[in-house]
Amino acid sequence: MRSTRRLVCLACGVLLGLLGTLQPGPALAEERPITITWWINPWRIAPPDLQPDQAPTAEDFPRWISQEFMKRHPNVTVRYEVLTNQGFDQKVAAAILAGNPPDVLRPINFRQEWVRQGLLEPIDPYLTPFDWEDFYDYALDEGKVGDHYYLFPWNNSNNGMGSTLLLNPRMFAQRGVALPPLPDRAWTMDEFMEAARKLSYDTNGDGVNDYYALAMSARMDLMNNLAWFHIFGARYVDEQQRRFVLNSPEGVRALTWMVDAIHKERIAPPGAEGMGIYDVINLFHQQRIAIGYGGPYEIGRIDRYLKEGRIQEKFPAHVAQFPHFPEIGPVAYHTSGGFVVFKQADPYKREMVMEFVRFLTNPENMKLLRSLLYVTARKSVNEGLYEGYEFEDEIDVYLRAIEHGIPYFGSAELDTTPADNHFIAMLEAAFSRNRTPRQALDEFVAQANRLVFRGR
Amino acid sequence: MPARALARRLYQDRWAYLFLLPSLGFFAVFFLVPVAWGAVLSVLDYRPLSSQWVGLDNYRYVLTDWLFWRSLANNLYYAAGVVPLWLGKALFVAAVIFPFRKPLQNLYKTAFYLPHVTSAVIISMIWLWIYNPPFGLLNYLLKTPGFAWLGNTLTAMPALILMQVIMGGGSTIVLISAAMGSIPGDYYEAAEIDGATKVQQFVRITLPLLKPTMLYLLVMGTISSFQVFTNVYLMTRGGPQFSTITIGYLIYETAFTFYEFGTASAMAMVLFAIVFAVALVQFRWLATDVEY
Numbered sequence: 217m218r219s220t221r222r223l224v225c226l227a228c229g230v231l232l233g234l235l236g237t238l239q240p241g242p243a244l245a246e247e248r249p250i251t252i253t254w255w256i257n258p259w260r261i262a263p264p265d266l267q268p269d270q271a272p273t274a275e276d277f278p279r280w281i282s283q284e285f286m287k288r289h290p291n292v293t294v295r296y297e298v299l300t301n302q303g304f305d306q307k308v309a310a311a312i313l314a315g316n317p318p319d320v321l322r323p324i325n326f327r328q329e330w331v332r333q334g335l336l337e338p339i340d341p342y343l344t345p346f347d348w349e350d351f352y353d354y355a356l357d358e359g360k361v362g363d364h365y366y367l368f369p370w371n372n373s374n375n376g377m378g379s380t381l382l383l384n385p386r387m388f389a390q391r392g393v394a395l396p397p398l399p400d401r402a403w404t405m406d407e408f409m410e411a412a413r414k415l416s417y418d419t420n421g422d423g424v425n426d427y428y429a430l431a432m433s434a435r436m437d438l439m440n441n442l443a444w445f446h447i448f449g450a451r452y453v454d455e456q457q458r459r460f461v462l463n464s465p466e467g468v469r470a471l472t473w474m475v476d477a478i479h480k481e482r483i484a485p486p487g488a489e490g491m492g493i494y495d496v497i498n499l500f501h502q503q504r505i506a507i508g509y510g511g512p513y514e515i516g517r518i519d520r521y522l523k524e525g526r527i528q529e530k531f532p533a534h535v536a537q538f539p540h541f542p543e544i545g546p547v548a549y550h551t552s553g554g555f556v557v558f559k560q561a562d563p564y565k566r567e568m569v570m571e572f573v574r575f576l577t578n579p580e581n582m583k584l585l586r587s588l589l590y591v592t593a594r595k596s597v598n599e600g601l602y603e604g605y606e607f608e609d610e611i612d613v614y615l616r617a618i619e620h621g622i623p624y625f626g627s628a629e630l631d632t633t634p635a636d637n638h639f640i641a642m643l644e645a646a647f648s649r650n651r652t653p654r655q656a657l658d659e660f661v662a663q664a665n666r667l668v669f670r671g672r
Numbered sequence: 673m674p675a676r677a678l679a680r681r682l683y684q685d686r687w688a689y690l691f692l693l694p695s696l697g698f699f700a701v702f703f704l705v706p707v708a709w710g711a712v713l714s715v716l717d718y719r720p721l722s723s724q725w726v727g728l729d730n731y732r733y734v735l736t737d738w739l740f741w742r743s744l745a746n747n748l749y750y751a752a753g754v755v756p757l758w759l760g761k762a763l764f765v766a767a768v769i770f771p772f773r774k775p776l777q778n779l780y781k782t783a784f785y786l787p788h789v790t791s792a793v794i795i796s797m798i799w800l801w802i803y804n805p806p807f808g809l810l811n812y813l814l815k816t817p818g819f820a821w822l823g824n825t826l827t828a829m830p831a832l833i834l835m836q837v838i839m840g841g842g843s844t845i846v847l848i849s850a851a852m853g854s855i856p857g858d859y860y861e862a863a864e865i866d867g868a869t870k871v872q873q874f875v876r877i878t879l880p881l882l883k884p885t886m887l888y889l890l891v892m893g894t895i896s897s898f899q900v901f902t903n904v905y906l907m908t909r910g911g912p913q914f915s916t917i918t919i920g921y922l923i924y925e926t927a928f929t930f931y932e933f934g935t936a937s938a939m940a941m942v943l944f945a946i947v948f949a950v951a952l953v954q955f956r957w958l959a960t961d962v963e964y
Contacts, residue, residue, distance in 0.1 A: 306928040312720050313933065329931050334721050424817055434823065435909060487805020489912055490823025499806060634930060637910065644912035648824055
């Protein structure tokens with residue numbers, strides 16, 4: 217009796233399965249009402265319907281693009297939410313923990329942990345042959361875990377942090393220092409140091425410099441600090457991605473140079489152990505340092521801050537490469553950002569969510585990143601995007617710089633986040649001269665290896 | 673008590689229980705359930721889509737982790753610095769303003785209470801500027817340009833304590849003032865007749881009779897010091913070199929940065945046990961049966 221019932225159940229199952237295969241595919245034609253939730257941090261992109269004299273707010277772009285998508289798909293409601301940068305990752309973590317993440321997220325940091333926990337949809341089935349060809353490989357690789365891709369690439373780089381420098385030409389001219397020449401604005405370390413010494417000076421004769429060439433900061437500035445290490449030929453992790461190797465002789469040389477820049481050369485202000493990246497950006501905006509960190513996007517920030525009254529005076533800024541040693545060659549940080557799709561139980565909704573992300577990242581809409589002076593993750597969009605534009609030279613220098621780009625944090629498969637706090641502690645110890653560069657680096661490497669490679 | 677007598681007692685007090693029910697409900701939903709859920713999470717390797725029983729592994733890890741012990745030591749340092757100074761300041765201010773007439777007294781109480789209702793975020797931002805190395809107010813006044821108060825292992829924690837002591841204590845002043853107001857005036861009259869000075873009256877009458885209030889404030893102050901988070905998160909992120917990392921911040925980082933929810937819950941349970949024990953000890957040692 218029981219076996220007969222099993223047989224009937226099995227037959228029904230097979231029949232239903234067959235019927236399933238006969239139904240039309242994931243049915244974009246279903247057109248039943250669905251709601252897509254989309255979270256993004258503030259991106260002040262100017263949408264096409266914005267008045268030219270209006271400064272875009274963080275809401276303008278998500279509002280416009282959601283409406284455009286809904287016009288094309290009337291059965292879809294897109295609910296966007298602009299999250300603040302402060303606490304962004306924590307809000308996402310809380311939503312994941314509560315079992316209620318958004319459908320689409322533009323993460324500040326792509327977390328492979330999400331893939332390992334089975335939270336994300338792979339995007340490779342939704343990439344067209346054109347997409348595969350058009351997206352930069354490193355942009356796609358940013359979201360590669362195992363054999364699949366999980367991040368729809370959108371923007372290229374992260375404000376240029378760790379990739380390029382910003383120069384204040386007015387301060388250079390005042391001190392009679394020539395800017396590194398176009399088209400690369402590249403300079404050797406010797407040329408850079410010669411300029412930096414001239415750009416750091418005391419105005420009131422008290423023996424303390426009032427103006428500096430650049431600034432260092434220990435906190436929230438991983439990429440720029442790692443840039444200095446890479447310039448000296450040091451690497452964060454070894455080629456096999458099995459251990460941290462920042463305490464190599466090159467690493468010690470780099471950190472010694474950074475400490476000396478503050479305490480010996482005095483080309484950077486003291487107090488770096490208590491400063492963060494925004495302190496450095498503020499010093500640049502106040503024209504107390506002649507060299508800041510960032511790419512073309514930071515030039516746009518100067519304009520925005522001026523409109524918001526956060527800075528008093530507009531000043532020009534040029535993008536330049538980080539200095540390099542001829543025997544090592546230039547380096548820059550390669551990275552990319554984009555959108556992830558959280559797991560979808562409903563196949564139709566999955567299709568529509570993917571459709572929405574494809575809409576966000578299509579070449580036409582990606583061009584809107586121009587209003588932020590951002591370089592995009594598509595080769596076809598970048599060609600000619602800034603042609604004849606006011607900042608064409610700056611974009612060109614930036615593109616030339618990132619040709620030397622490498623992933624500073626090792627392979628995309630490696631999550632070095634647990635080491636971050638120890639990296640900061642190492643810089644704090646060295647900048648405050650609590651530890652020698654060698655001691656600080658050895659301690660960091662020991663802790664980082666324990667946390668990342670040995671786990672518990 | 674026999675079951676029948678207990679039932680009768682419960683029936684007699686039924687209205688009291690009914691009125692207590694809403695508070696009990698809130699207490700259960702927002703305190704008991706999270707604590708119980710935290711206890712459950714602490715024995716799991718908790719993942720959003722799956723979780724695995726790991727027994728006491730999380731506790732074993734927490735109790736052998738140097739960073740946890742470091743954060744505990746920092747918490748003790750912070751509490752030992754903040755609580756006595758906080759209480760001392762509140763007692764001093766309350767004693768100074770208490771003889772004033774009501775309107776003036778209220779004015780001072782309001783002034784001291786204001787920072788209490790100001791967002792901790794705003795206060796932290798202001799103090800970040802005060803402590804800023806290149807253009808901070810403190811360095812400007814002390815003529816020590818470039819000194820990183822929050823970047824030096826010796827000064828970072830005292831800087832946080834100083835900020836908390838200066839900005840905090842508003843509600844404490846109000847409570848102490850209220851307690852002072854409830855001390856019968858006869859005691860002071862008798863003392864004056866006996867020739868006691870104002871200082872003697874304060875030391876011999878006010879202070880002993882404030883003991884229950886001070887005990888309450890001491891326990892609550894200690895608990896809130898162990899939960900310190902916002903200042904650390906906004907001002908130091910636990911640095912420099914982990915010298916200001918506190919358990920509250922470590923729990924937050926472990927859970928929301930590293931997604932180690934089980935470990936974070938184990939830390940929270942250990943913190944709960946510590947605070948509970950400290951409160952018990954304080955009640956036992958300092959409890960008094962003062963009545964007036």
